[in-house]
Amino acid sequence: MERRQSLEDQLRCPVCLDVFTEPLMLQCGHSYCRCCVHSMTMDVLGQLQCPVCRCAVDGDSPPPNVSLARIIEALQEVSVSGGAQLETCPQHHNPLSLYCEDEQTVICGLCGSIGAHRGHKITPVGSVYGRMKEDISCLMTEFQQQKRKLEDQICKMAYNKSRIINESDVLKWVVRKEFGELRRYLEVEEAGFMQQVETSAASLISSLQNQTDQLNQNLNRLQEAHNTLQDLSNEGHLDFIMKYGSIAPRFRQSSELQQREERIFSSVNFKPGFNHNNIKLTVWKRLHRKVLPAPELLKLDPQTAHPMLELLHGDTVVVCGALLQRLPDNPERFNLSYCVLANRGFSSGKHYWEVEVGNKPQWRLGLIKGTTSRKAKLVKNPESGVWLIGLKDGVYEAFASPRVVLPLSVPPRNVGLFLDYEGGVLTFYNTDNPEELGFIYSFRMEVQGKVYPLLDVCWHDRGDYKHPLVLLQPHREHLILQPQSQSK
Helix, strand or coil, X not given: CHHHXXXXXXXXXXXXXXXXXXXXXXXXXXXXXXXXXXHCCCCCCCEEECCCCCXXXXXXXXXECHHHHHHHHHHHHHHHXXXXXXXXXXXXXXXXXXXXXXXXXXXXXXXXXXXXXXXXXXXXXXXXXXHXXXXXXXXXXXXXXXXXXXXXXXXXHHHHHHHHHHHHHHHHHHHHHHHHHHHXXXXXXXXXXHHHHHHHHHHXXXXXXXXXXXXXXXXXXXXHHHHHHHHHHCCCHHHHHHHXXXXXXXXXXXXXXXXXXXXXXXXXXXXXXXXXXXXXXXXXXXXXXXXXXXCCCCCECCCCCCXXXXXXXXXXXXXXXXXXXXXXXXXXXXXXXXXXXXXXXXXXXXXXXXXXXXXXXXXXXXXXXXXXXXXXXXCCCHHHCEEEEEEECCEEEECCCCCEECCCCCCCCEEEXXXXXXXXXXXXXXCCCCCCCEEEEEEECCCCCCEEEEEECCCCCCCCCCCCEEECCCCHHHHHHCCHHHCX
16 A cells, blocks of 8 residues: 555646646656646747746647556556455455445445345446446546537637727727817817907907097197197287187187087997807707718609609609609509609618708608508508608698697708618708708608608699709719718
């Protein structure tokens, strides 16, 4: 027993201080357990330092120490078999060579034949050892598989972490860029307001300064006249009488003229041309227009137009004609409602377009689902897949459920429509002012599939009494700046 213990002490790993398990031999000749080698820190070149001799050796797949592994395996077999021979039953003093399956303990032959374990299920120690060894091997295999799964999960989480870091960096760059543009817009607006204040103030100050200079000149003349009259009053009788005739009438005439031209001073108020309480609202309206998407390049689709409608100017203008045209009754065409759709629909993203309504006394604008029927009279409410605003008999209204009267103080000649598909919002604006937007109405909408811009000229505008609806085209600079991703 002492010799075996001494041998086991010589076969212990210098790192974990346990008997070697799957020993690997480094280039320096020292051996370690496989798991201990894998736990050592390697540099970027794959080198590690031997804990015993401190030599730098190659840590990438060191070879197994086969001879050492065989010695350890033989020692373990001797420990099991030799231990069974050396260990004896405390009751019968016979070798413990059997295993009681019922009570899971080692016994001698007499324990199983005449002792307390008689009638129990008995198995030789060698067979039990092999079975338990196989069971341990299966457990190690399962642990190894679980270990690989955990390592795979760790790798995936590390990749996910790296991806999130990269995406967050990109998003931070986008945020900085967007806010940089907003700051530039604000700086331009601030400079404009400051210039307006400075120009107005400079004009008033210049006017007041000119008036002050004129009054100072008049004051100097009066002072000179007073000094002259004071000198005259100090003259003797004869000199006074001789000079009076040439001085007094002239100064009296100058005094009367000064009194006629005299103006009573009144305070001048500073009016820069804008209300300082509305600066934020004014700038917000201007910025709102600048941050909208570039206007869409849209035309009207003749395949959807009611037979009474005429499309003009490259399918950008629609009017109600006098006669019913003979046109194919295709599924896309409106039969009972005087409507026409744009040639493109939207199923994602943000989109903006404008329609000129001018002085047309009756009209409707908005969106329609691509699946909404066009062969019956158009049901104008969101539940039917139609979102419209319009004008009739001088009343503006939104075709919600129920309808909403729109209190517009200024009739719009141009109407802008902004669709945020993912956000579920359709907003209408008065776009007559080229620098800002006037809010008209906003729909909250839940929609799937394509939606199409809709223009309804209404029955009232037919024959000789007709006004067009115009699908406004974006300016050239908008076409250049429009992202390709917005086209559907």
